[in-house]
Amino acid sequence: xRGYTGNKEDHLRRLRRIEGQVRGxxxxxxxxxxxxxxLTQISAATRALQAVSVSLLDEHxxxxxxxxITEGGAAAEEKIKEASDAxxxxxxx
Amino acid sequence: xRGYTGNKEDHLRRLRRIEGQVRGxxxxxxxxxxxxxxLTQISAATRALQAVSVSLLDEHxxxxxxxxITEGGAAAEEKIKEASDAxxxxxxx
Amino acid sequence: xRGYTGNKEDHLRRLRRIEGQVRGxxxxxxxxxxxxxxLTQISAATRALQAVSVSLLDEHxxxxxxxxITEGGAAAEEKIKEASDAxxxxxxx
Amino acid sequence: xRGYTGNKEDHLRRLRRIEGQVRGxxxxxxxxxxxxxxLTQISAATRALQAVSVSLLDEHxxxxxxxxITEGGAAAEEKIKEASDAxxxxxxx
Numbered sequence: 496x497r498g499y500t501g502n503k504e505d506h507l508r509r510l511r512r513i514e515g516q517v518r519g520x521x522x523x524x525x526x527x528x529x530x531x532x533x534l535t536q537i538s539a540a541t542r543a544l545q546a547v548s549v550s551l552l553d554e555h556x557x558x559x560x561x562x563x564i565t566e567g568g569a570a571a572e573e574k575i576k577e578a579s580d581a582x583x584x585x586x587x588x
Numbered sequence: 589x590r591g592y593t594g595n596k597e598d599h600l601r602r603l604r605r606i607e608g609q610v611r612g613x614x615x616x617x618x619x620x621x622x623x624x625x626x627l628t629q630i631s632a633a634t635r636a637l638q639a640v641s642v643s644l645l646d647e648h649x650x651x652x653x654x655x656x657i658t659e660g661g662a663a664a665e666e667k668i669k670e671a672s673d674a675x676x677x678x679x680x681x
Numbered sequence: 682x683r684g685y686t687g688n689k690e691d692h693l694r695r696l697r698r699i700e701g702q703v704r705g706x707x708x709x710x711x712x713x714x715x716x717x718x719x720l721t722q723i724s725a726a727t728r729a730l731q732a733v734s735v736s737l738l739d740e741h742x743x744x745x746x747x748x749x750i751t752e753g754g755a756a757a758e759e760k761i762k763e764a765s766d767a768x769x770x771x772x773x774x
Numbered sequence: 775x776r777g778y779t780g781n782k783e784d785h786l787r788r789l790r791r792i793e794g795q796v797r798g799x800x801x802x803x804x805x806x807x808x809x810x811x812x813l814t815q816i817s818a819a820t821r822a823l824q825a826v827s828v829s830l831l832d833e834h835x836x837x838x839x840x841x842x843i844t845e846g847g848a849a850a851e852e853k854i855k856e857a858s859d860a861x862x863x864x865x866x867x
Contacts, residue, residue: 503617510614517607520640524599530648534674537641538681541634545681545772547613548630553765555623560742561757564750571747579739581627586731586771587866588631588638638865646858653835654850657843664840672832679824679864680773689803696800703793706826710785716834720860723827724867727820731867733799734816741809767813774817774824 502554509547516540548585552578595647602640609633641678645671688740695733702726734771738764781833788826795819827864831857 517540523533555578563574610633616626648671656667703726709719741764749760796819802812834857842853 503620506617507614510610510617514607514610514614517603517610521600521603521607524596524603527596530644530652531670531674534641534644534648535677537637537644538677541637541641541681542773544630544634544637548627548634549765549769549772551623551627551630552768553761555627556742556746556761556764557758559623560746561750561761564747572743575739575742575747577624578742579735581624582738582768582771583735584628584631585768586735587728588634635866642858642862642865645861646854649835649839649854649857650851653839654843654854657840665836668832668835668840671835672828675831675861675864676828678861679828680821689806692803693800696796696803700793700796700800703789703796707786707789707793710782710789713782716830716838717856717860720827720830720834721863723823723830724863727823727827727867730816730820730823734813734820737809737813737816741813745809763810767810770814770817774820 502550506547506551509543513540513543513547516543545585552581552585555581595643599640599644602636606633606636606640609636638678645674645678648674688736692733692737695729699726699729699733702729731771738767738771741767781829785826785830788822792819792822792826795822824864831860831864834860 516536520533520536520540523536560571560574560578563571609629613626613629613633616629653664653667653671656664702722706719706722706726709722746757746760746764749757795815799812799815799819802815839850839853839857842850
């Protein structure tokens with residue numbers, strides 16, 4: 496059981512939609528559709544992935560990080576470091 | 589025939605791999621894997637999508653935009669405006 | 682007293698360096714330097730600003746959010762929501 | 775004389791405003807203002823820098839790249855490669 500599992504169905508639904516967007520991109524390339532239209536769809540898929548990230552991170556803070564802080568000790572420090580590193584990767588991608 | 593069709597197979601191959609990454613993300617969520625590990629994989633999929641964008645845009649400049657400029661006239665202006673708008677969307681996503 | 686004030690001098694030092702980078706950009710534009718070189722410097726200044734953000738957010742989690750969670754109640758919920766919204770803005774900028 | 779010099783005053787005006795934003799950030803840190811408010815202002819400054827980038831790149835395509843393509847030969851190829859590399863750096867920052 497993870498922190499995000501309360502919203503598991505929501506995450507899976509979003510990821511299935513993104514999978515559909517990526518398959519749509521393959522069809523667009525296969526049909527030689529206009530480059531700029533493909534780029535617009537890639538931006539949409541990218542934003543959808545980032546929205547899943549932000550949502551997972553929010554739940555991570557609400558559950559794993561909150562629990563670690565409540566318990567106190569070195570685990571809290573470690574969880575926050577891990578979350579900050581994940582935020583840094585997100586901001587840079 | 590579009591500017592990017594010379595690399596069509598390369599784009600399709602990359603998009604199929606991204607589709608696989610997004611299906612892998614669904615499995616990770618479904619198996620309640622650790623949130624931070626899922627975030628790392630989302631960053632990887634996001635970067636892979638952005639790399640496809642940059643590659644499509646490069647070919648767009650090499651073909652559509654170059655042709656429009658060579659022919660001259662209002663079409664060149666329009667193509668560059670379209671490319672700049674696409675770049676702005678990419679930078680913001 | 683804020684969570685980040687322990688690293689206040691470090692943040693100020695970084696922001697002063699970024700101010701210098703932005704003044705350097707003005708000189709480059711004023712001297713008609715090559716566009717691509719200016720873009721490279723803008724990317725560097727942008728990354729430096731993002732690094733300050735990630736560092737401020739890390740300290741925010743370590744101090745404000747940790748305190749609110751330790752005290753418990755609605756304040757913790759509110760602080761995490763605020764942090765997640767800030768992360769969403771960072772990821773999108 | 776560079777491609778962007780027609781809008782030189784506009785770029786300088788924007789960069790001076792960004793310099794003012796970065797000085798404002800230093801004041802905020804110095805006055806121990808609330809972390810989340812500082813993050814909001816950093817996002818604004820980052821977006822302003824990215825807008826200058828997109829605008830410089832647009833003019834680069836309109837002038838340097840267009841000229842190189844009109845003249846033809848290896849220079850066009852080189853200019854497009856350079857622009858694509860700059861776009862890749864922008865997308866990743």
